[in-house]
Amino acid sequence: MRPILTLIAAVAALSASAGITLDECLTRAEENYPAIAGYDIASRQTEVxxxxxxxxxxxxxxxxxxxTLQNDVPSWPDALSNMLAxxxxxxxxxxxxxxxxxxxxSQTIWDGGASRAARNVQRAQADVKNASVAVELYAVRERVENIFFGILLMEQQIGQTRESLTLLEANHSRLEAMVAGGTAMKSDAxxxxxxxxxxxxKxxxxxxxxxxxxxxxxIYTGMEIGPTPLxxxxxELPTDDTPLRPELKLLDSRSSLNSALLRSSETSVMPRIGFxxxxxxxxxxxxxxxxxxxxDMSFNILGGVKLSWNIDSFYTRSNSRRSTGLDNESLRTDRETFLLNTRLLSTQQRRNIEALRSVMETDSRIVQLRTEVRxxxxxxxxxxxxxxxxxLAxxxxxxxARLTEQYHRIQLIQQIYQLRHTLNR
Structure with a gap:
C-alpha cells in the first residue's frame, strides 16, 4: 500500500510542478481570439x-x-366593314x-459560364477572408511570444534581485555586529x-x-495563469530562409480573386440562351x-427559345482587363517589398543570434570573476x-553579471523564436 501511495504522491507532485509551455499559450491564444470566428463566418457566407x-x-x-386603355387597336378594313354591314x-x-x-x-439553358464564374469568385473571396484571418492570428502569436519571454525575463530579474537582497541583508547583519564591536561605523550599516x-x-x-x-x-489565452511557472x-534555428508567412498566402489569394473577377467579367460579353x-x-x-x-376572355399559352446578347459589356471589356492587370502588378510589388523586408529582418536576426552566442561564451567566466571579487x-x-x-559596488x-548571463540565455531563445516567426518555420 505504501509504494502505491508514494507513486500517487509523486505523480501529483509532478503534475503540480508542470509548467505552461509556449506552444500551449500560442494554441490557446488563437482559439480564444475573437477573429478566429471569421473562418466559420466566411464558410457560411460562401455556402449561402x-x-x-x-x-x-x-x-x-x-x-x-x-x-390597358389604348388609343388605337387593330380594326376591320373599311371595305370589309361596309360589306358586313x-x-x-x-x-x-x-x-x-x-x-x-x-x-x-423562364428557364436558363446556357448563361455563358456566368454562374460558374460567380461560384469561383465566391470561393476566391472566401479564401481572401480566411487568409486575412490567418494574418491577424499570426500577429497575435507574435504578441503572445513577446509576453511569454517578457515574463521569463522578469522572473529572472526578480530572482536575481532577491538573491542580491539576501546578500545585502547578510552583509548588513555582519556590519551591525562590527558596529557593536566598534570595528565599523554606524554610517556603514x-x-x-x-x-x-x-x-x-526595485x-x-x-x-x-x-x-x-x-x-x-x-487575457490572450483565456487561461488562469496565476503563479504557474512557465x-x-x-x-532550433531554421535551416531554410524561404518565408512561409500567411501574408504571402493573402497576396496569392488576392491575385486569385482578381483572376476570378476577370473571368467573371469576360462572361458578361457572352450570349444567353433560355426557354x-x-x-x-x-x-x-x-x-x-x-x-x-x-x-369574350380566353385562355392562351405560348412558349419558345430566346437568345439574348448584351453588347454593352464590350465597351468596358478592355478597361476591365487593364484594371485587373494593374491590380496584379500592385500585388507583385507588395510581394517583392514584403520578401525584401523579410529577408533584411531575418538577416539581422541571424546576426543578433550569432552575436549573442559569441557573448555568452564569456558570461559564466565574468560571473565567476565578479563573485571572487565580491x-x-x-x-x-x-x-x-x-x-x-x-x-556595494x-x-x-x-x-x-548574473542577471546578464540569464538575460542572454533567454534572449537567445527569444531571438530564435523571432527568426522562426519572421520566416514562419
Missing part, C-alpha cells in the same frame, strides 16, 4: 452565396395582372380596353540598509510588472380574329581595508 448562385438555374415565375353583321373589332392575368415562366530598501523597491516594481504580464497572458522553450413560356387568361387572346368577332571585498571590509561603498557588479 453558392446556394443563391445555384438557384439561378431554377425556373423563374412571374405572376401578373394588367389592364350590308349583310346585317356587326363586328366591332378589338376593344381599346384590354385586360388579362397570367404567369410568365546605514548605507547598506539604504541599499536594501532601494533593492526592495523588487516590488518588478513583481508588479510581472503580475501585469501574467494578467495580459491570461517552461523555458527549446528552439420561356407565357400563359394568361384575358382579352384579347392570341387569336385576334376571334377577339375581333366577340370580346567575496574578496567582503573579507577586505571585515579587515577594514575598503569601505562599504566599495563593497562589487555586489552590484556581481548581481548585474
Amino acid at each position: 452565396a453558392l446556394s443563391d448562385i445555384n438557384r439561378g438555374w431554377l425556373p423563374r415565375l412571374n405572376v401578373y395582372a394588367q389592364a 350590308q349583310m346585317n353583321q356587326n363586328f366591332r373589332g378589338l376593344s381599346r380596353f384590354q385586360y388579362k392575368a397570367g404567369v410568365d415562366v 546605514a548605507m547598506v540598509e539604504a541599499q536594501i530598501l532601494a533593492t526592495g523597491q 523588487l516590488t516594481e518588478a513583481e508588479a510588472a510581472l503580475d501585469s504580464y501574467r494578467r495580459m497572458l491570461s 517552461d523555458m522553450p527549446e528552439a 420561356f413560356a407565357q400563359a394568361y387568361y384575358g382579352y384579347p387572346g392570341l387569336n385576334y380574329f376571334q377577339s375581333m368577332v366577340n370580346r 567575496l574578496a571585498a567582503e573579507s577586505q571590509l571585515s579587515n577594514g581595508v575598503i569601505d562599504t561603498t566599495a563593497l 562589487k555586489i552590484t557588479d556581481e548581481n548585474q
Whole structure:
C-alpha cells in the first residue's frame, strides 16, 4: 500500500510542478481570439452565396395582372366593314380596353459560364477572408511570444534581485555586529540598509510588472495563469530562409480573386440562351380574329427559345482587363517589398543570434570573476581595508553579471523564436 501511495504522491507532485509551455499559450491564444470566428463566418457566407448562385438555374415565375386603355387597336378594313354591314353583321373589332392575368415562366439553358464564374469568385473571396484571418492570428502569436519571454525575463530579474537582497541583508547583519564591536561605523550599516530598501523597491516594481504580464497572458489565452511557472522553450534555428508567412498566402489569394473577377467579367460579353413560356387568361387572346368577332376572355399559352446578347459589356471589356492587370502588378510589388523586408529582418536576426552566442561564451567566466571579487571585498571590509561603498559596488557588479548571463540565455531563445516567426518555420 505504501509504494502505491508514494507513486500517487509523486505523480501529483509532478503534475503540480508542470509548467505552461509556449506552444500551449500560442494554441490557446488563437482559439480564444475573437477573429478566429471569421473562418466559420466566411464558410457560411460562401455556402449561402453558392446556394443563391445555384438557384439561378431554377425556373423563374412571374405572376401578373394588367389592364390597358389604348388609343388605337387593330380594326376591320373599311371595305370589309361596309360589306358586313350590308349583310346585317356587326363586328366591332378589338376593344381599346384590354385586360388579362397570367404567369410568365423562364428557364436558363446556357448563361455563358456566368454562374460558374460567380461560384469561383465566391470561393476566391472566401479564401481572401480566411487568409486575412490567418494574418491577424499570426500577429497575435507574435504578441503572445513577446509576453511569454517578457515574463521569463522578469522572473529572472526578480530572482536575481532577491538573491542580491539576501546578500545585502547578510552583509548588513555582519556590519551591525562590527558596529557593536566598534570595528565599523554606524554610517556603514546605514548605507547598506539604504541599499536594501532601494533593492526592495526595485523588487516590488518588478513583481508588479510581472503580475501585469501574467494578467495580459491570461487575457490572450483565456487561461488562469496565476503563479504557474512557465517552461523555458527549446528552439532550433531554421535551416531554410524561404518565408512561409500567411501574408504571402493573402497576396496569392488576392491575385486569385482578381483572376476570378476577370473571368467573371469576360462572361458578361457572352450570349444567353433560355426557354420561356407565357400563359394568361384575358382579352384579347392570341387569336385576334376571334377577339375581333366577340370580346369574350380566353385562355392562351405560348412558349419558345430566346437568345439574348448584351453588347454593352464590350465597351468596358478592355478597361476591365487593364484594371485587373494593374491590380496584379500592385500585388507583385507588395510581394517583392514584403520578401525584401523579410529577408533584411531575418538577416539581422541571424546576426543578433550569432552575436549573442559569441557573448555568452564569456558570461559564466565574468560571473565567476565578479563573485571572487565580491567575496574578496567582503573579507577586505571585515579587515577594514575598503569601505562599504566599495563593497556595494562589487555586489552590484556581481548581481548585474548574473542577471546578464540569464538575460542572454533567454534572449537567445527569444531571438530564435523571432527568426522562426519572421520566416514562419
